Amino acid sequence: MLKYLIKRLLQAVPLLLLITILCFVLIDLAPYDAMDAKVTDKMTPAMIEQMREEAGLNDPLPVQYLRWLKNLLKGDLGQSLINKTDIATDLKEKIPNTIKLVLPSYITAFLLAIGLGLLAGRYKNTWVDKLINSLASIGLAVPTFFVALLFIYYFGLKLDLFPVMGMNSLGEDSFEDFLHHLVMPYSVLVIGFLPDLTRYVRSSTITQFDEDYVTVQKAFGSSAGTILLRHVSKNVLLPMITKLGMALPMLVTGAVITETVFAWPGIGVYFTNAIRSLDYPIVMAVLVLSGTLVILGNLISDILCAVIDPRIRVGR
């Protein structure tokens, strides 16, 4: 097991490097850089050129990349071009807010999807299944921002049940106030995550019910319910663990649209603002971060599978 772990970790390193290189090159290709943001009308071309030289922007690309990577490893993500704030500090403040929103939503959607998916798969082609499946299809087709706007219109403005913006009321920071603000973006996100997960569980339940071992269980007098609970569910849930690991990057970038619509003070607003104002260092930092989480998430889910699946457990 340890050997497997070390092997997987070592394999992840070149991938991570590749991500940073890709980010760096892509951003370098863009027609605008850190210096352009500092330039004012009063500067002469010579002054600008001197500043570029001092900032190291005239160095060859690999040199620039290595310098950036070195800083990255030290935890220095650079400064925002617009606000001149330290990006690492900003992220430390924003990410927890995003997690507070995404984590409960994803867990809710995950558990609901398991229940609904197993139910639909077990009662394939009955009205229960048709209902769940068509709702899921509709849910997939409707964009999140539209659901968010509907919620804001009905529950926020018309019925005036919940606040439509932010995470706390001004000057308030009680937990109740937070929950009150959480309800709408949370619900919107659950609706956003649910359809895909439900369809996944449903289709793997249906696949499992077609397996030979189910017929054998039936031939030995098991009821469909018993087969579902004791045999099928375990086979359905195992691959779900993979999903869980892969959802890791969602903790950062899982709610960009919802956060923006509800002005939730998380990564979403920060990131979209940065894109709009061409604040490259922030865009790079977020991309590298979420790329890293993708790799980490895959790694975690592989390891979890190896721990849980007896077929892999023994084969190592």
Place this chain on the structure above:
Amino acid sequence: MSNLLEIKNLRTTFSTMQGKADAIRGVDLQVKENEILGIVGESGSGKSVTMKSVMGLLPRSAKVTADALIYKGEDLTKKKEKELRSFRGREMAMIFQDPMTALNPLRTIGYHLTEVICRYRKVSKKEAEAIAIEMLRQVGIPSPEERMKQYPHEFSGGMRQRVIISMALCCEPSLLIADEPTTALDVTIQAQILDLLKQLKQDRGMSVVLISHDMGVMANMCDRIAVMYGGVLVEEGKVDEIFYQPKHPYTKDLLRSIPRPEVTRGARLQAIDGAPPTLHNMPKGCPFATRCQYATEKCFEIMPETRVFSDTQNAKCHLLTGKEE
């Protein structure tokens, strides 16, 4: 010997994309106490569907009707699904062709066995485990205590088929249906599993329905043989009758296709010409008509009546001149 199971006019129809497909077209069959009945026929002839219909194991797309399915004097067609469920396993158990996929890969062998034991007997978990270990020993699995904790993928195909047979024994059924139980196994393992089935029939007084497309296997194992083709039971008789006085042209063709050691080497093994009709272009009459060298126009149009040749042998063919039923 009295009948353990009596199937009367079984018909099974599948609704498929291409329309209705009559897979079983009126099968009458009896399984007697403590016998091994063989059902033989090319693949696709309806052997599995016949027995799955009796067990109620077919998907919803199958419509099963029968005049009666008498098991130990009770008519199964009159029972509700819930009552039928308690028949499965405890009264009749079925094992299948592919032992590699027949067990849940994420559950131990012990879990599989104790689950069925606890379903039918009021025993504690400890006692169930003891019974399970004993059953594994009876089907010839070495060091069963350790094997209990292992997962299906740690077993070879032959060993898995033994596990599944032991699962069936845990329920103590009166009828064991074995659907090509050795087709997926090596020849030497095949013989071992077949011996095991024969021995279980003798020791426990079970009846066994053995499904196979292999006439050689049938000769060694069975008391009686039913020959199926195109969803119809074309001939039925004792082993000797089927092998020494086959009546139906299809049975004769099947016998010709057995490899025989005494035949001079180099002589060609005779395969039956042509392919079986698919369910969607089945002739109205005898299903074998399209491949039968003696077929007349009548054969294509009218389903032959059963002709009786002895107390135990009958066949369905227009060209035969036995007594009418």
